[in-house]
Amino acid sequence: MQRKSRPKLAIWKFASCDGCQLSLLDCEDALLAVADAVEIAYFPEATRTVVKGPYDLSLVEGSITTQHDAERIHRVRRASKVLVTIGACATAGGIQALRNFKDVKTLTSLVYATPKYIETLSKSTPIADHVFVDFELRGCPINKAQLVEVIIAYLDGRKPNTPHYSVCMECKRRGTPCVMVAAGTPCLGPVTQAGCGALCPAYQRGCYGCFGPSESPNTRAISEQWKAMGKTPQELVQVFRTFNAYADAFRKESDVHEG
Amino acid sequence: MRMTRASTEKSRSQQVIERRDFQLLLDALMAKGYRLIGPRARDGALVYDEIAAVADLPVGLTDEQERGTYRLKAGDPERLFGCGLGPHSWKKYLYPPELRLWQAQRQNGNMTIVPEPHAPERLALIGMRACEIQALAVLDKVLLGGAYVDRAYQAQREQVLVVAVNCGRAGKTCFCASMNSGPRASTGFDLALTEVLERDRHYFVVESGSKVGADVLSAVPTSPALEADLQKANAIIEQTAGQMGRSLDTHRLQEMLYASTESPVWDEVAARCLTCGNCTLVCPTCFCTTVEDYTDLTGETGSRVRRWDSCFTMDFSYIVGGHVRASARARYRQWMMHKLATWKDQFGTSGCVGCGRCITWCPVGIDITEEAQTIRAQNEAKQDTGTRRKKTS
Numbered sequence: 001m002q003r004k005s006r007p008k009l010a011i012w013k014f015a016s017c018d019g020c021q022l023s024l025l026d027c028e029d030a031l032l033a034v035a036d037a038v039e040i041a042y043f044p045e046a047t048r049t050v051v052k053g054p055y056d057l058s059l060v061e062g063s064i065t066t067q068h069d070a071e072r073i074h075r076v077r078r079a080s081k082v083l084v085t086i087g088a089c090a091t092a093g094g095i096q097a098l099r100n101f102k103d104v105k106t107l108t109s110l111v112y113a114t115p116k117y118i119e120t121l122s123k124s125t126p127i128a129d130h131v132f133v134d135f136e137l138r139g140c141p142i143n144k145a146q147l148v149e150v151i152i153a154y155l156d157g158r159k160p161n162t163p164h165y166s167v168c169m170e171c172k173r174r175g176t177p178c179v180m181v182a183a184g185t186p187c188l189g190p191v192t193q194a195g196c197g198a199l200c201p202a203y204q205r206g207c208y209g210c211f212g213p214s215e216s217p218n219t220r221a222i223s224e225q226w227k228a229m230g231k232t233p234q235e236l237v238q239v240f241r242t243f244n245a246y247a248d249a250f251r252k253e254s255d256v257h258e259g
Numbered sequence: 260m261r262m263t264r265a266s267t268e269k270s271r272s273q274q275v276i277e278r279r280d281f282q283l284l285l286d287a288l289m290a291k292g293y294r295l296i297g298p299r300a301r302d303g304a305l306v307y308d309e310i311a312a313v314a315d316l317p318v319g320l321t322d323e324q325e326r327g328t329y330r331l332k333a334g335d336p337e338r339l340f341g342c343g344l345g346p347h348s349w350k351k352y353l354y355p356p357e358l359r360l361w362q363a364q365r366q367n368g369n370m371t372i373v374p375e376p377h378a379p380e381r382l383a384l385i386g387m388r389a390c391e392i393q394a395l396a397v398l399d400k401v402l403l404g405g406a407y408v409d410r411a412y413q414a415q416r417e418q419v420l421v422v423a424v425n426c427g428r429a430g431k432t433c434f435c436a437s438m439n440s441g442p443r444a445s446t447g448f449d450l451a452l453t454e455v456l457e458r459d460r461h462y463f464v465v466e467s468g469s470k471v472g473a474d475v476l477s478a479v480p481t482s483p484a485l486e487a488d489l490q491k492a493n494a495i496i497e498q499t500a501g502q503m504g505r506s507l508d509t510h511r512l513q514e515m516l517y518a519s520t521e522s523p524v525w526d527e528v529a530a531r532c533l534t535c536g537n538c539t540l541v542c543p544t545c546f547c548t549t550v551e552d553y554t555d556l557t558g559e560t561g562s563r564v565r566r567w568d569s570c571f572t573m574d575f576s577y578i579v580g581g582h583v584r585a586s587a588r589a590r591y592r593q594w595m596m597h598k599l600a601t602w603k604d605q606f607g608t609s610g611c612v613g614c615g616r617c618i619t620w621c622p623v624g625i626d627i628t629e630e631a632q633t634i635r636a637q638n639e640a641k642q643d644t645g646t647r648r649k650k651t652s
């Protein structure tokens with residue numbers, strides 16, 4: 001089917017570092033092709049021009065951390081035909097979800113000179129906890145090739161090729177010798193969703209879990225192996241509490257070792 | 260002492276290349292237009308990659324392998340082929356991890372399919388071990404033996420020259436002797452080398468297995484192998500056969516597996532298995548792929564890409580209504596059943612050649628030979644209680 005219309009694209013920001021939106025600007029050549037294929041109607045990071053909604057496709061970056069944003073996301077949802085969340089903040093609550101494991105009042109009093117000025121929710125939560133999300137694109141940050149793939153898939157009404165299996169699949173296809181096996185370096189790849197192209201193992205680092213839990217993450221088994229490699233329970237808590245700390249599988253596993 | 264010249268038919272085709280002339284063998288292959296692929300040390304492991312000179316080989320290195328662990332280490336300083344198998348297998352050159360199958364172009368409202376040229380290269384695969392030769396024979400059956408032939412594999416397969424190396428040492432996860440696939444390369448090669456390293460002499464006993472192999476050899480300085488050389492080479496291979504780090508008793512294993520579909524073994528493995536897929540991707544005979552269709556931003560071009568897949572992924576068994584093998588138990592069972600049982604019904608051979616890669620490269624060290632032994636023990640225990648019951652009744 002020939003594409004006729006030029007759908008309106010909007011990019012929204014919630015609590016986040018902007019890294020995921022920047023992935024789009026970082027697409028270079030592809031960015032021009034994106035701008036040809038869609039009308040960039042709302043993208044404050046890139047342009048002040050605002051085309052009024054509703055929008056055909058909204059990309060949402062960031063998590064919900066304030067009452068104001070908890071309300072704003074509903075307006076974004078109402079203005080969007082299709083809503084795609086991008087990045088670990090939007091899909092899992094992000095690094096700022098570390099607060100979810102502590103008392104937020106204690107934290108604000110530790111960090112801010114005048115904590116009473118701070119209005120914040122007790123938890124940082126993913127967008128899908130608040131509104132219906134059509135598709136989630138994982139990563140901290142997202143992979144720009146996957147972002148472009150999601151946009152094209154949307155344009156053609158097909159399923160995006162963004163697999164949910166482990167990072168190991170990409171690692172092996174790439175021919176990287178496993179760092180767990182060949183160097184005894186702990187790696188989260190077996191329980192982490194593919195998408196980065198197995199970047200860290202290619203540079204002899206273990207996977208940090210940027211893309212969140214894989215489709216069937218046996219976090220208990222990987223923890224046992226890491227323990228055998230010398231990791232302490234405290235270290236295991238930290239390993240699972242990073243960018244995707246509040247993603248179900250990682251959160252539960254970190255709780256086990258906190259005990 | 261004067262050596263007698265070897266006289267048997269088989270040994271007549273055997274020659275000796277001195278270590279100092281080994282580069283000339285590589286040169287002869289390159290002169291015949293082959294790109295050389297061989298073992299190299301990279302990122303702490305032995306990988307297969309392009310080579311051109313002896314110095315590219317893992318000279319002086321060996322490895323230490325166990326379930327879930329692999330370390331390169333110093334071996335005999337001069338030895339060229341002292342490393343066993345690494346995580347790569349030769350299938351990556353014949354059946355690549357990622358292959359575009361075709362492209363499609365939109366022209367005046369019509370779609371034109373642009374076939375992929377699949378231009379195979381002449382590749383000399385250097386250092387192939389006996390189990391890996393057997394793995395290629397198994398892949399041949401799968402990809403060339405049925406009604407649907409894999410054209411890309413076929414085209415590349417025809418352009419491959421195999422320089423085998425008989426193993427001078429077995430690793431701790433090797434069990435080719437159990438699977439009748441090694442350690443001696445007996446067929447399926449153009450040249451087969453046995454490396455003999457002595458205090459004052461370093462040489463290779465070479466057997467040519469094809470006309471092409473013999474042609475290559477004729478361009479290299481060789482001398483006829485003496486009886487003593489052959490004996491030494493034989494002794495090396497026999498010693499290796501006695502060193503297998505693992506074994507797998509295949510007697511009645513297929514029926515035992517079929518009788519064990521509901522065994523608690525699968526739950527026990529599932530507790531440890533990461534469902535990461537590493538075992539299938541390092542296995543030299545696993546052939547499963549997925550096909551993904553892409554379109555581009557202009558909407559004018561599409562393409563179909565084939566990638567290595569694994570029965571450990573959820574999408575592998577996805578059909579309308581859900582995943583057939585959602586549990587880790589079902590996925591591990593599928594892998595092991597296929598390798599050791601259903602493969603035989605499907606293709607007439609074992610799906611496992613005993614290379615041990617799945618044991619070494621499983622990040623949590625799950626061992627297929629150990630699981631098979633557990634299945635066997637359970638079956639035998641069941642039979643025991645069965646016969647005892649009969650006796651008492």
Ligand code: SF4
Nearest residue numbers: 168171178179187189
């Ligand atoms: S290095 Fe990490 S991602 Fe790669 S195969 Fe090993 S465990 Fe998996």
Ligand code: SF4
Nearest residue numbers: 542611612614615617
């Ligand atoms: S099943 Fe394991 S031991 Fe057997 S051929 Fe495959 S990787 Fe090698």
Ligand code: SF4
Nearest residue numbers: 539545546547570597
């Ligand atoms: S074991 Fe799994 S991945 Fe390997 S060939 Fe069989 S079904 Fe395919």
Ligand code: SF4
Nearest residue numbers: 532533535536538621
């Ligand atoms: S058996 Fe090992 S390598 Fe295979 S999927 Fe399970 S954990 Fe991964």
